[in-house]
Amino acid sequence: MTELEYLDRAEALLATVETECDRINESGQTDIDNQRVGGMVTLVFDDRSQIVVNLQKPLLEVWLAARSGGYHYRWQDGAWRDTKTGEEFYVRLSLSASEHAGVPLSFGAAA
Template structure:
């Protein structure tokens, strides 16, 4: 994948995550605030002040996630962002992280 293809895909991924979380927040299920600064998406859980940070790393062609549960790297393989250590998928893992930090079940997807 070229750098410009990666950057476009990373931007789409960050926008998808942000839109999904804003939708959940608008429905009143979860009180989160999302803010973007370039390639960094900060997700703040208003009730407890915890955060999840999702950002793209163009030189490595990876998406990185920092959450209470740890730091994770995802590389694009077979049309999905897969964890470089355990093979878990980004949206499934992020759903678990958001659910854990937000205190309610949340399911995110790229659909």
Template sequence: MMNDTEFHKLVDHALMIIEEGIDESGADIESETTGNVLTLEFENRSQIVINRQEPLHELWLASKSGGYHFKYNNGEWHCTRSGEEFFALVKRECSVHAGETVDWS
């Protein structure tokens, strides 16, 4: 089981990957981190909000398609309901909100 320090390092790394990936993608998405929350805002003013839930050691993502909870397991973040991998879901949700394919390596 991970401790809080490990959890925060993993989340910080995940959020950095998203911010760098969005820059790399060239999509018109604004990102802002405030405290434990990363907000992605799109041209149409819609948002995706990603925040860390320290007590549960989970990442939560909220978008117009719903709310998702992710746990870290075997080196990846996975949705606690669907099992979908975190970054795949972030890219899919960004693409839906942006109205164009948003992808990064």
């Protein structure tokens, strides 16, 4: 993948995370304060816990940090996949956000 392809896909992922937070907030499921600064989106939950999603441009990766740990994702087979387990990004984000919020939440481009 070229750096330009990476940037396009990674920026689209961050925009989707922001849009999904807005959708969840509007649905009344929970309140997630999402803040974007450059290549990083921070999700802040009612209990003040956070999930951070940030771009790692030199590695062509996206990193997610949550209560459950840190995860590294690379674009593979049409999705952002964990470099160790192959788990898709939105699966982990949904699980982690559900843990932080205390209610089931679903993130994804088609959630």
